[in-house]
Amino acid sequence: MEVSAVSHRIIADLLEARTGQQLTESRKWRIGTALSGVFRQRGITNIDQLVCLLADPASGDLAQQVVEALLNNETYFFRDRIMFELLSRRVLPELAEKRAGTKRLSIWSAGCSTGQEALSLAMLFADQPSQWKDWTIDIVGTDISQNAINTAQRSTYTQFEIQRGLSVSQMLAHFTETKKGWEPSRQLRNMVRFKVRNILEPAAALQRFDIVLCRNVLLYFDEARRAKALECIANSMRPDSWLMLGAGETAIGSTTIFRAAENNQGLYVMSDEAAHEIYAGRTARQSAAR
16 A cells, blocks of 8 residues: 555654654555554545544544554564573572562563463463462563553453464463463463553552563664663662563663673663662652652
8 A cells, every 4th residue: 555755754653652663664564554454444545544534633533543553463472482481491590589588579571462471471480380389470561552451451362372382281281262262271360460551651650570571662662762661661670680672672772771681682680880770769769758
C-alpha cells in the first residue's frame, strides 16, 4: 500500500507521541499491513483517508486503535532460549544466595506483550521445586499495549502459540487444554501478574526488582528516549540487581548507569557510582517523606 510522505509522518508522530517509539523509514512498509484490521472495521480504504479521519474531533478512539495496531507484539515462549538458560545458570543461583534471608524475588518483564515471556520465567521456578520451596516469586509483566495486556491477563493460548518455544513435556506439565485454548497451571498464574505501563514513565509504586528483562524494546527508541528508559529501569531496581536486554540491544553508549556483566552477553549490572547515587537518592526521599 502506497503511503504519502505527509501521511507517514503524521502516523509516525502519533505513534511517537503516544509511546515514544519511532516509526522509521525502514519500518514504513508495515503500516498498511498493521492497519488492515482497523481499515476493515472502520471502512477505510487508504492511509490518506485515515489521516483525515484522525484530524476529526469526532473520531473517538481511532487514534488509540491505530497506535495499538502499529505496536509490535511479536513474542513466544522461551524466545532466545539461550538467554533463559543464562538466567537459570548464572543469575538465579547468585540471587538465591543473596536473597536467602527473605526468600523473595521480584522480576519485571518490561514490554511483556501477550505474556509468554513472563510465563516462561515462571516455568524456570516451577521446574526446580526443591530449589524454590517456600520462596515468594513475584513476576510483573508490563506493556504499553492495553490489547496485549488483556490477552496476557486471560493467558489462554492457541495451539500455534503454545507450540512456539515449548516442548511437549513442558506443555503437558504446565498447561491444560480447554475449550478456550491452552491455559497455564495455577502455580504459574500465582507467580505472574500483568498491567499496562509505559516504560518511559517513572514507576508509581516503590517495588524494587531483582531482575528486569527489557528485550527488543529499546531498539524502537531514539538515543534520548533509550537513555531515559534505562534510567527509569534503574530506579525500579535494587543496587545489586540484573538487567537483561535483547540480542540486538546494548546499554553501552546510551548511559553510564549500567555496565556489561563480564562474559555474559545481554546481561548488565549497575555501575558502582550509579548504584550508590540511586540508593542515596531513595534514602533521602524516604527520610523527607517521614
